[in-house]
Amino acid sequence: MAVKTMIEAIRDGLREEMERDERVFVMGEDVGPRGGVFGVTDGFFKQFGENRVIDAPLAESVIAGAAIGAAINGMRPVAEMQFADFSHPAMDQIMNEAAKIRYRSNGAFNVPMVVRMPYGGGIHGALYHSQSVEALYGHIPGLTVVIPSNPYDAKGLLKAAIRDPDPVIFLEHKGTYRLIRGEVPDGDYTVPLGKAAVVREGSHMTAIAYGMMLHHCLKAVEEMAGEGVEVEVVDVRTISPLDRETIVESVKKTGKALVVYEDNRSGGWGAEISASIAEAAIEYLDGPILRVTGPDVPAMPYNHAQEEFFMPNPEKILHAMRELAAY
Amino acid sequence: MAVKTMIEAIRDGLREEMERDERVFVMGEDVGPRGGVFGVTDGFFKQFGENRVIDAPLAESVIAGAAIGAAINGMRPVAEMQFADFSHPAMDQIMNEAAKIRYRSNGAFNVPMVVRMPYGGGIHGALYHSQSVEALYGHIPGLTVVIPSNPYDAKGLLKAAIRDPDPVIFLEHKGTYRLIRGEVPDGDYTVPLGKAAVVREGSHMTAIAYGMMLHHCLKAVEEMAGEGVEVEVVDVRTISPLDRETIVESVKKTGKALVVYEDNRSGGWGAEISASIAEAAIEYLDGPILRVTGPDVPAMPYNHAQEEFFMPNPEKILHAMRELAAY
C-alpha cells in the first residue's frame, strides 16, 4: 500500500468513481483547467473533458440546485463548494430541497448527489475560509454528513457517498489536506457510511472527535498515556446520522467523556454527542461531559494570535483530559 | 391591563416602536396593504405610509441584506420573513453578514436590525410552513435569537430587540398567535434579552422549553402535580446567548431535567441545553437528561395523522415526566 495525503486519497477516490461510472461528473468553481483551488480535481479536465468536469459560474445555489436536477435525471453529480463558508447561499437548495425530496415525494424521487466542501481553520483563512458547518447540515434529516480524518477513510467514504442513493455532504478539513498522510490501498474499496470507529482503545476515559481535531486528540492521548491514563478515542466519521451506539458503548466502558470540536461551542455538533450520552449513559458517568471547542465568536480571525486563541489544540485538550482524569 | 393574543401583543409592540422612533420601518413580503399574511402589520400601511411599511419583492436575501445596509446607514429595520421555512435563502446574509459585521470590523460597524419569522407547526402547514429554525440561528455567535411564549414577553422582548444595537432573530410560533392570550400592559415596557424565566416552581424535576412547547409542558405539569410530582418549568425565552445560569440553578435544585423542543431531535437547540447541564451539574443529577422532541424526519407532513405523530404534545411530555419521576 502506498502512503498518501488526504488530498491524494480524495482525488484517487473521485477519479476512480468517474472511471467506473460515466454518470459521475463534477461541477464547481474552478474545478476545470485550474483543477480546483486545492487541486482535488487536478488533471481531471484533461482526462474526462469539459462535459464531466464543469466549471460553474460563481453561483452556489444553482451549483447545488442543478446537481439536484441532474441527479433526478439519472446522473451522479459531485458538486464542489469552493469553501464550506460559501455554502450558505446553497443552504435552501441543500436543506429544503435535496434533503427533503425523497420524503416529500413519499419515496418516488431521490437525489443521489454528493456535495464536497473544504472546511475548518488554522490556515490563516480568517472569518470566511475557516468555518465549520457540520452542525448546520448535521441537523437536517435526509442529509448524510461525513467527515473523514485520514486518507484511507477519505477515499472509502467518498466512494460510498457517491454510490449512496441519497444526498451526502462530504466535509474535508483543509488542515488535513497535505498534513495528514496514511496508507491507502490502490483500487476499489468503500468505508460504510454511518459508522464511527474506535481508533484507540483505553479504559479511563473516552475522547470523541472528528476531522483535524481527532489528530489533536491523539497527540494529547499519548501524553496522558505517559501519565498513566488510557484514553479511548472515537472517530465519529459520519456526523449524521450519528452512530450513537459506538459512542455510548465506549463511554459506558470508560465512565468519562470528552467531546472535542473546532466549531463554535454553543449548538456545535458535539452538543448532540454530549446530549446523547447524557440521555443513554448517565449512570455510567463518573464525571461531567466536558467539551473542548472553538469559542462563541463569529469566526476565526486572520491574525496569528487570535486564530491560535480560537483553535482547539493538543495543549487545550490535554488540559481538559487532566481535569477529567482527576475528577 | 387588557388581555391580548400573541399577535395583538406583537402588533402593539411594533406599532409603538414605530411611533416612538421614526428610524424604525418594516420590510417584507405582503406587509403593506395586505398587513402581512398573519396580520401582524394590519393597519400599518395606512398609519405609517409606504416609506415605512415596504412591500418587498419576493427575495429573502435582499430583504435581509438591504435591512443590513439600512441599519448601517442609521435606520432601525424590522424585516419579516413570511415563514421561517423561507429564511434559508437569507442565511448567508444573516449568518455570514449581519452576525459577523461588528466582529469583523473590530467594532467599527454594527447592525441594529430585527428579523421576525413565524415558525413552528401543528397548523397543517406541511413541510414548508411548519419548520423550527432556532437551532440553525442559535448556533451563530453575533445573533441574538428570541422566542417569546406569551403576549407579555412578546411585546416586551420585541421592543428590547428593536432597541438592541445588534441583530436579533425574533421567532414567533404560529400556533401561539391566536391561541395564547395573556395580560399585556398598555404603553411602554421592555423584557430584557438573554434572561430565561422560571415560570413555575417545583422541587422534583425541571422541564425546560420555549414557544408553544412551554404551554404543552405546563399542561403536563398540572397532571404531574396531581400525581404528587412538582415540576419546575423554565421558559428559555432567549435561545442564544443562552441563560445557562437559570437553567443549571434549577436543575441543581431538582436533580432531574427534561428538555422539550418541537424541532428535529438531532442537533436541536435542546441538545445544547442538555450538554450545558451535563457539563455543569452532573453530580446533581438523579437521572438521565431526557428529551421530548420532533422526530428526525425532514419536516412535518401535511396530513393530520403524520403531523400529530411529529408534534410533541402534553401526552408525550407527560409520558417522559413519569419515566423520569420514576427513575
Add this chain to the structure above:
Amino acid sequence: MATSTKSKVDSNGRRSKSSATKSQHEALGLGKEQLLDMWYYMLLARSLDERMWLLNRQGKAPFVISCQGHEAIQIGVSFALERGKDWFLPYYRDLGVCLALGVTPRETMLQHFAKRDDPSSGGRQMPGHYGYKKYKIVTGSSPVATQFCHAVGVALASKLKGSDEVTVVSGGEGATSKGDWHEAMNLAGIHDLPVIFLIENNQYAISVPVPKQVAGGSVAARGVGYGMPGVEVDGTDVLAVYEVAREAARRARAGEGPTLIEAKTYRLTAHSSDDNDRTYRGREEIEIWRAKEPIPKFRQYLLDSGVATEEELGQIKQRIDGEVNDATDWAETQPVPSADDTLKHVFASPEEKAQWR
C-alpha cells in the same frame, strides 16, 4: 443583440398574431381533434379547481391554491411537448399542466384530500405541490423558484446524455425576483441548455403587484441579458401560447438553447384559500380581466371558427362533470395516511439500497 443571431423569435416580446388569411389554428396546423383536446383539458382543470374550492368551503379540505386564469398558458405549453419524453417542473398553479401530461382527476383528488395513495406525496405535502415520476413531472416544494435550478440540472443531464428531451420549468412573475431564477437563467444561457422558462405572469404575488415586483416591468425583456430570446405572449390565448411554446421546444430540441416565455394573464381567485384579496385589489379590476379570461375566450373561438357546435361542447362538459364527480366521490372514500408511516422515506430503505445501482 445577443439573441437575434440565435433565434427567429422577436426577443423584445410582443408577437403579432398569426397571419389573418388563415384562421389561427389552421396557421398552426391544428385540427379539430387537437383543439377539442385542448378545450377538454382547459375545462377539466377549471372544473376540478372549482370543485376544490367547494370542498374547501365545505370543510373537507383545509387548503386550495388555484389555476383559474392560467388554463390557456398551461394547456398551450403542454401541447407543445412530447408526453412521456419531455420533463416538466411545475409550480403550485399548474394543475392544467399535470392533467394534460396524464395525471387523472382521481389522482388529483387524492392529493386534494391528502390521502394515503396520493402519488405526489402520499398526503405529506399541501395540495398544489405536484410531482409524478411516471409522467416526468418533478416533485416541487413550497420555497418559490428553487425549481428553476433543478430544471437546468435536468436539462444539463439531458445534454450530457445526448438525449433530445426538452425541459419546461414554470413559475410566477414573483418567482423571477429570486436569486435562484437568475442563477438558473445564467447557467442555462451559458451552456445553451434545452430548457424553457415559463413565467405565468398573473399580475400579483399574493398582494404585491408587478410594479413593486419586477423592475422595468417586463420579465420578457430580461431574456436578452442572458443571451436568450425573451418572448411575451397573451396568456389568455391558448393558441398564441401554443405557438411560442412550440417554437421554444423546437429550438431546445435542435440544440439552439433556452427560451424565456412571459405569458400574461390574471389570477381570477384569491392567492389561496388562506388569502383575502379584498385588502389589496378592487373588484372592478377583477371584472375587467374576467371579460378577457381564457375559458370563454377559447369557447367562443371554437364556435366562431366553426370547429365545434354548442352540442359538442355540451357533451364535453357533461363528460367532465361526470369525471369530477367520480373523482371526488371515489377519492373521498380512500384511506388516509397512517401515523406509522411517518418515519418512512427519510433515506432509502435497506431493500432500496440493495437494489440501487
Add this chain to the structure above:
Amino acid sequence: MATSTKSKVDSNGRRSKSSATKSQHEALGLGKEQLLDMWYYMLLARSLDERMWLLNRQGKAPFVISCQGHEAIQIGVSFALERGKDWFLPYYRDLGVCLALGVTPRETMLQHFAKRDDPSSGGRQMPGHYGYKKYKIVTGSSPVATQFCHAVGVALASKLKGSDEVTVVSGGEGATSKGDWHEAMNLAGIHDLPVIFLIENNQYAISVPVPKQVAGGSVAARGVGYGMPGVEVDGTDVLAVYEVAREAARRARAGEGPTLIEAKTYRLTAHSSDDNDRTYRGREEIEIWRAKEPIPKFRQYLLDSGVATEEELGQIKQRIDGEVNDATDWAETQPVPSADDTLKHVFASPEEKAQWR
C-alpha cells in the same frame, strides 16, 4: 425601451469617446490639478500593490489580492463622488478607491500586516477586506456579491431620510452570477434608488473566463431588464470611466435612479497570492492586455496632452516611493493584535449598549 425615457446614457453600452475637437479632459472640464491628483492615486495604488507582493514573497505577509489593471476604473469612479458624503461598498480589489477616498498608505499597510491598529478589522480579516467608517466605506466580507444587497439598503436609507447621498457598490463580473446581485438590482430598480452598480470586468473569476460566467457575454446588456441604464466603458481609460460615473452620480443625486456600469479591463496579476494563473491562461494573452493597461496609458495621455512634464511626473513618483517606504517601515513595527481581544466585539459591550440610542 424602459431606460431610454429615464436617461441620456445610451443604455446598450459602447459610448463613443468625447468630441475630438477638445481634448478629453477639457471636454470633461478637468484641470491640471485634478488630472495630476488622479495620476497620483493611480500610481499610489499600483505602487502599494507592488510592494505588497514583494512583502508577500519575503514571507512578511501571507496573502495579497491585487488591484493591478483596475486603477483607472477605481480612480475614475472615486473622482465622480463627493468625499465624506457618498457611500462606497467596495470589494477586495478596490485599493484605489479606498486611497482616493482618504485611506492612507500607513492604514493600508496596517491591514496588510494584520496589525492591531488596522482600522478595517484590527487584523481580523484578510488583506483586501476594506471597511473604514470615517470615510463611509462599508465593511466587506469574503462571500462574493453580498455587498450589492447592503448597498441598496444604504441607498434605501438615504432615500427614506431624504438625503442626496449617492451609494456606489462594486464587484467583479463573476459576482454578477450570484442571486444577490440580481435581487439587489431588482430592488434598486423598483424603488429608483440612488445607487451605482460598478462591475469591474477583468475577464476572469479566478480561472473561469467570461464565456463560462456571463450568459450572453455582456453585463451592461442586463441593465435594461431592470429598467436602468447599462453602460459599458473602457476600464483602462480613467477619463472615460470618470465621465460615465459622473453621469451616473448625477442621475442618482437627481432622483433619476440607479445605473449599471460595466468597466472592462484585465487582471494583470494572478487572482491572489494563492493562485497560479499559468494553469488557465496563456502568457501571450497577458502581454496583449499589458500593452493597453491603464497606468502607462494615462501617463502617455498626460504627456501628449501637455498637462504634465516628465519632470513633474518624476516628482510625483518620488513622493509616492517615499510614502510607500514610510508606510511599510512604520507599519511593520506596529503592535500585533493580542489574543486577549479575541472575544471582543461579538456584541456591543455594556458601555456601548449604555450609550446606544
